[in-house]
Amino acid sequence: MVVRAWRALVETVRIRRERSRARDQLAAMSERELLDCGMTRAEIAYELHKPRRRK
Known part of the structure; x- marks a missing residue:
């Protein structure tokens, strides 16, 4: 469960940097x-x- 949350956080940061x-x-x-x-x-x-925060 912790690993899944960590991966989601990393993905969110990656997307924000890309944008x-x-x-x-x-x-x-x-x-x-x-x-x-x-x-x-x-x-x-x-x-x-x-x-x-808006997509």
């Missing part, structure tokens, strides 16, 4: 790169300011 890196990459993109991805600066701002 944090993705947000950092989005924030660093140029307008041209965002257009290529089909995203706007407003969508990026929404993602960056969204509470961390």
Whole structure:
């Protein structure tokens, strides 16, 4: 039971780090790169300011 809880915690931390890196990459993109991805600066701002606990 302890091992299962530990694995769940490790997985949660891994996912949060992955999402944090993705947000950092989005924030660093140029307008041209965002257009290529089909995203706007407003969508990026929404993602960056969204509470961390939300999925």
